[in-house]
Amino acid sequence: MILHPVRAMGQEAVPLHVIDDAHPQPEALQEAAAAQRFARAAGDYYPGLRAPAPVGYAGWLAEAARAIGAAKTSTVLRTTFAIATDAPAALAPIQRIPHFDTVDPTLLAAVHYLCAPPHGGTSFYRHRGTGYERIDPSRAAAWRQGLTRDRQRHGLPEPQYPGDHTAGFERIGQADLRFNRLIFYPANCLHAGDLAAAALGADAAHGRLTLTSLLQA
Structure with missing residues (x-):
């Protein structure tokens, strides 16, 4: 594992942990994905398909989170393969527009990249209207x-994936995609x-394949 210094992004110092050469056998993870049957999950806003993570991956991920100090006693609540498929x-x-996974400030998200460029990584944003970079229960109403x-000012967002062009948002940080990088x-x-x-x-084998997870920190 190659652990990079923790990045503090934006005005709220949102922490980003980046590990390269994260998994000892990333090709085995790719092979496990190739053997899976991917499907769309009901009620899931992810723009693509998911499949179950390999046996043992959750335990490895929790150990990695503890080892780098991202979490003290981590429990993996959800982990799946994900592959982006939806046209803009x-x-x-x-x-x-940018989103958040939960308003619970004690939960941690992880993305493990199992593909290579030109696929892109993950960007992080500030909402210009509220100044928010994180949404907790006390901010949920103001966020809505x-x-x-x-919408009143800009109309509905254009049918394209979020980026620097997205009205009402400012990028505060970015994790570039690299094969076997874990954030x-x-x-x-x-x-x-x-x-x-x-x-x-x-x-x-050719799409934007990741393992996406949610952990209790």
Whole structure:
């Protein structure tokens, strides 16, 4: 493992942990993905398909989070393979802006990249109208009101993946994609996959394949 210094992003110092050469057998993870049957999860806003993570991966991930200090006593709540497939024209309006996974400030998100460029990594954002970079329960109502004002001011977002062009948002940091790179960040921070240049498709061998996880820190 190659552990990079923790990045403190934006005005709220959102922490980003980046590990390169993270897993000892990343090709085995790719092979496990190729053997899976991917499907769309009901009620999931992820713009693509998911499949179960390999047996043992959750335990390895929890140990990695503890080892780098991202979490003291981590429990993996959810972990799946994910592959981005949806064309920009198919995105719902909520998928065209940065999002957060939960308002719970104690949860940690992880993305493990199992593909290579030109697929993109993950970017992190500030909402200009509220100044928020993280959304907790005390901010949820103001966040929704801020999105309403954005729609009144800018209209619905264009049918494209989030980026620097997204009205109402400012990028505060970015994790570039690299094969076998693992990142951890607070699950309630505003973020989005850098999917504009991704080769979208359901082929795990050539698509934007990741393992995405949610942990109790």
